[in-house]
Amino acid sequence: xPDEPQGSAESVGASMFKDELETITAAIESYGEKPPDxxxxxxxxxxxxxxIIEELRHRYPDxxxxxxxxxxxxxxxxxxxxxxxxxVVIMERCHFLALRKVGGFAxxxxxxxxxxxxxxxxxxxxxxxxxxxxxAVRQIEGFFPEIIHxxxxxxxxxxELILSKYEGARIEFIDDRVIExxxxxxxxxxxxxxxxxxxxxxxxxISYSPGESKKEEIEIEDAVFNRINIIADGxxxxxxxxxxxxxxxxxxxxxxxxxxxxxxxxxxxxxxxxTIILSMESIQLVDLAExxxxxxxxxxxxxxxxxxxxxxxxxxxxxxKPEALKCVCNYLTRIRMVW
Amino acid sequence: MANGIQPDITDxxxxxxxxxxxLYIGYILIIAYIAVRVLSWVLMRLSERAGIYRISxxxxxxxxxxxxxxxxxxxxxxxxxxxxxxxxxxFAGLFGAALGFGLKDVFADIIGGxxxxxxxxxxxxxxxxxxxxxxxxxxxxxxxxxxxxPDDSVVTIPNxxxxxxxxxxxxxxxxxxxxxxxxxxDPESDAGLAMNILKDALVTSKYVYITANRPYTxxxxxxxxxxxxxxxxxxxxLRYEFEFKSExxxxxxxxxxxxxxxxxxxxxxxxxTADQNERTSEPST
Numbered sequence: 001x002p003d004e005p006q007g008s009a010e011s012v013g014a015s016m017f018k019d020e021l022e023t024i025t026a027a028i029e030s031y032g033e034k035p036p037d038x039x040x041x042x043x044x045x046x047x048x049x050x051x052i053i054e055e056l057r058h059r060y061p062d063x064x065x066x067x068x069x070x071x072x073x074x075x076x077x078x079x080x081x082x083x084x085x086x087x088v089v090i091m092e093r094c095h096f097l098a099l100r101k102v103g104g105f106a107x108x109x110x111x112x113x114x115x116x117x118x119x120x121x122x123x124x125x126x127x128x129x130x131x132x133x134x135x136a137v138r139q140i141e142g143f144f145p146e147i148i149h150x151x152x153x154x155x156x157x158x159x160e161l162i163l164s165k166y167e168g169a170r171i172e173f174i175d176d177r178v179i180e181x182x183x184x185x186x187x188x189x190x191x192x193x194x195x196x197x198x199x200x201x202x203x204x205x206i207s208y209s210p211g212e213s214k215k216e217e218i219e220i221e222d223a224v225f226n227r228i229n230i231i232a233d234g235x236x237x238x239x240x241x242x243x244x245x246x247x248x249x250x251x252x253x254x255x256x257x258x259x260x261x262x263x264x265x266x267x268x269x270x271x272x273x274x275t276i277i278l279s280m281e282s283i284q285l286v287d288l289a290e291x292x293x294x295x296x297x298x299x300x301x302x303x304x305x306x307x308x309x310x311x312x313x314x315x316x317x318x319x320x321k322p323e324a325l326k327c328v329c330n331y332l333t334r335i336r337m338v339w
Numbered sequence: 340m341a342n343g344i345q346p347d348i349t350d351x352x353x354x355x356x357x358x359x360x361x362l363y364i365g366y367i368l369i370i371a372y373i374a375v376r377v378l379s380w381v382l383m384r385l386s387e388r389a390g391i392y393r394i395s396x397x398x399x400x401x402x403x404x405x406x407x408x409x410x411x412x413x414x415x416x417x418x419x420x421x422x423x424x425x426x427x428x429x430f431a432g433l434f435g436a437a438l439g440f441g442l443k444d445v446f447a448d449i450i451g452g453x454x455x456x457x458x459x460x461x462x463x464x465x466x467x468x469x470x471x472x473x474x475x476x477x478x479x480x481x482x483x484x485x486x487x488x489p490d491d492s493v494v495t496i497p498n499x500x501x502x503x504x505x506x507x508x509x510x511x512x513x514x515x516x517x518x519x520x521x522x523x524x525d526p527e528s529d530a531g532l533a534m535n536i537l538k539d540a541l542v543t544s545k546y547v548y549i550t551a552n553r554p555y556t557x558x559x560x561x562x563x564x565x566x567x568x569x570x571x572x573x574x575x576x577l578r579y580e581f582e583f584k585s586e587x588x589x590x591x592x593x594x595x596x597x598x599x600x601x602x603x604x605x606x607x608x609x610x611x612t613a614d615q616n617e618r619t620s621e622p623s624t
Contacts, residue, residue, distance in 0.1 A: 102539040102594045136549040137542040268579070272545035291543075293590065334390030336515065336548050336575035 014055035016157055020148050021052055024123060027146060028060060028088055036121035040094075040144035042131045044329075045281045046237020046322055047150050049125050053090060056123070060088065068092035071317075072099055072280070072287045073107045082114055088121045095130030095280060098138075100291050105138065112143050129329075129338045130279040136339060152234025159225040161236060162243050173220045174253045220254070227257045233326040241322040262327035269296045270304055274320075275337040277311055278328055282319040352421045364418055371411035375404050379478075386464070391514045397463035398512070401456040401479040408481060444499065448482040451498030455479055460501060461508045466516060466577050468507040469496055475578070489581060509577065515548045516577040520570045520584050522591060528600040530559055533568050536598065540591040541570045546583035548575035565603035 014021060020041070027037055043049045057066055065085035067078065073096050082089065097108040115122050124144065126134075134140045141147060153161070163171070225239075228246075232239035246256040266274065269292075276291055277283055289298050302318065305311040310324045320328050332338045354360065379400050386396035420430070435446075456479065461467045465476050467486065472494045474486035483495045510516035520541070524533050538557045541547060549555055555572035574583040595601075 100543045102536060102543060102590055104543060105539065136551075137555075268545060268582075275545075295586075336391055337545075339548065339550055 014051050016153065016161060017048075017052050017150065020150065021055060023146065023148060024052070024056060025059070027121060027123075028056075028063065031087060031121050036119065037145040038115055038122040038143060039124065039146040039148065040131070040141070041123065041125045041148045041150065042128045043125065043150035044128050044235055045278065045320060045325060046235055046241070048153075048236035049150055050092075052150075053092060053125065056090065062086075064088045064090055066090045066092075069094065069096040071282075071284060072096050076107070076110055079110060079114060082118070082120075085120065088123065090123045090125075092125045093127070093281070094124045095127040095134070098130070098134055099287065100133075100276060100279075101293070104291075108134065108138065108140075112138075112140065115143060127279055127281050129275075132339050133279060153229075153236055153239075154234065155222065155225040155229040158229055158232065158234075158236065158239045159221065162225075162240060170250060171247075172251050173224055174251055175220045175223065176253050176255045224252060224254055224257065227254065231257075231260050231323055231326065235322075235325060238322040238325050245323075258323065260323050260327065262324075262330070264308065264310070264327060264331045266305075266308075266331075267301075270301050271332065271335060271337050272296070273298070273301050274305055274310060274328060275332055277305075277318050278320050278332065278338065282314075282317040284316055285318070288318065352426075354419055354421055356419065360418055364415055367411050367414045367418070371407050375407050378403055378407075393514055394462055394464040394510075394512050398459070400463055401452070404479075404481060405453060405456055444497070445482065447499035447502070448497050451501045452479065452481040452483075455484065455498055455501055459512070460506045462512050464514075464577075465512065466509040466580070468509070469500060469504055472496065514576055515553060515573045516580065517571055518574050518580055518583050520572075520587050522568045522570075522588065522595075523565045523603050524568060524595070525601040525603050526561070526564065526566050528566070528595075529598070530566050530568070532598055533566075533595065533600050534559055536594045536600070537568050537570050537587070537591045540587045540594065541572050544572075544583060544587050544590075546574050546576075546579045546586060548573045 024039055024041075027039055041049055041052065053066075057064060063086060065081075065088070067081055067085065067089060069078075069092065094111070097111050098105050128149070131140070228239050228242050231242050242257065243252075246252065246258070248256060273288065273292065273296065276288060280287075285298065285302075288302075292298055292301075302311065306313070310321060310328055311318055312321045329338070382396055382400050382403070386393045389396045416427075420426075455461070461476055461479075461484075463476050463479055466474065467476055469486075472486060472488065474488035474492075474494065476484060477487050477493070478485040479498075481498075483497050486494050486496065488494060520537075522533070522537060524530065534557050538555075541555055541557065542549065547555070549572065553573040555570070558569045558571070560567045560569065570587065574580055
């Protein structure tokens with residue numbers, strides 16, 4: 001099998017978030033003219049905020065200090081770096097500053113104390129579920145006058161973004177779907193004859209139609225990306241993952257796109273751990289255990305979450321399985337574990 | 340006018356009652372009963388899957404019962420008699436008055452059931468306190484309301500109580516409800532720290548639900564021999580009311596003991612008793 005070609009998805013990605021980039025660029029350009037308006041960029045897991053960060057770092061290599069977090073922050077060691085950083089500081093994955101336990105907000109408070117008295121411009125990225133939670137319990141939006149929510153992408157944008165990696169290469173889209181049948185209720189007319197008379201009447205009659213052979217009259221490429229977007233729900237990272245798993249290069253068969261059933265019924269402890277994993281995006285076992293405390297058996301609950309196909313482990317870090325993201329979010333919102 | 344109506348009433352056309360009429364009435368009653376049971380069961384199952392809309396779904400159950408039983412009653416009456424409108428009105432009045440004297444409590448309960456259904460002082464799934472009973476409403480029938488108490492007893496409360504008793508609904512049709520958690524600490528302990536710890540224990544609970552409309556608060560009150568730290572917050576599902584309380588209390592006290600925050604000392608609250616205890620426990624020399 002030939003190597004899959006790599007294109008310039010980053011630049012295409014940056015153009016997809018044009019408005020968001022313009023807002024941040026304007027804030028950087030006007031730095032020094034007025035007190036800085038710190039920026040919070042909020043996005044779902046895998047949503048593609050890294051396109052914006054990469055583009056900013058590319059545009060302003062001399063102005064920006066880049067200080068990402070990769071795991072839960074447990075000490076104040078990051079504070080001295082803030083003093084020595086350049087005037088504009090990008091801090092990625094700031095949700096790692098808070099841990100959902102008693103005393104778990106100390107690092108977040110340190111950070112908020114620092115930015116309250118700092119004259120630097122902070123561009124921060126947050127997981128959307130952590131942001132909602134921290135905003136509810138700590139009102140953090142007061143520290144970030146500029147809040148940017150990354151929008152969901154439509155199928156067309158996802159198609160453009162994903163196919164940009166294959167510029168010059170030819171991907172063969174094959175429609176091997178089972179013929180879709182249009183099912184549903186329909187109103188028909190039915191003739192009846194009244195008893196003891198010969199009078200015939202036409203009355204409306206509701207009938208269930210098991211289906212008729214109809215193919216959607218859309219391009220096969222669009223049909224593929226529409227189907228991917230049903231799973232991805234506008235999330236680039238999820239769409240990319242589904243694409244990669246479905247692509248048998250250079251062939252992309254519609255039947256390869258998996259069905260993702262969503263019938264979740266969890267215990268409160270499983271749902272809580274799932275909430276933490278969703279909010280932190282990627283978390284180590286030791287941090288999960290710290291949050292869960294003694295009353296939750298981490299190993300058993302994680303095992304069940306993995307068995308349900310909701311969570312996966314990668315190099316000691318647990319994260320939501322991208323294909324299950326939509327299902328997990330809907331479920332946790334429905335039972336009010338995330339707000 | 341009265342003369343015009345009178346013969347109409349007295350000539351109440353009672354149908355001939357034969358075995359098929361009795362069977363018909365039996366079918367109606369059985370079908371109505373089965374329909375109520377099946378639809379109630381289906382709606383309850385649906386409500387459990389509806390998440391935050393659980394109580395909205397269960398709201399339909401009492402309405403459904405009234406509709407089905409009313410229809411059954413109408414079919415029952417028309418199976419026996421074939422009244423004109425004026426006869427039906429007069430008959431209903433007389434029937435109601437006659438039964439009202441004998442079964443006035445039952446009728447008061449049924450009217451109470453109808454009032455509960457339409458006015459909705461509480462709904463199935465609500466946590467209510469009525470008289471000395473507190474629990475989750477599990478069924479609103481035509482005659483009585485059944486609640487499940489925290490210790491899993493089912494209490495049947497006549498519906499007419501809604502007319503002369505105040506009913507306290509902790510959640511008023513919502514899935515979430517406010518829970519109040521009190522911790523009592525020694526007056527010499529650091530009250531500020533105790534408040535911060537309780538606040539953390541509250542907002543990090545797996546049961547908590549916080550939004551702009553559902554805020555939380557932590558309050559301190561000073562009493563002669565102790566201080567009370569009170570937390571108020573919403574539990575995400577009222578079924579977890581007691582688990583929420585227990586979890587927050589346990590985690591807060593674990594942190595309190597780490598930080599040296601103590602519960603009120605018995606010597607302060609009951610100095611005389613404590614002295615007596617000390618004296619009696621002293622070994623004799």
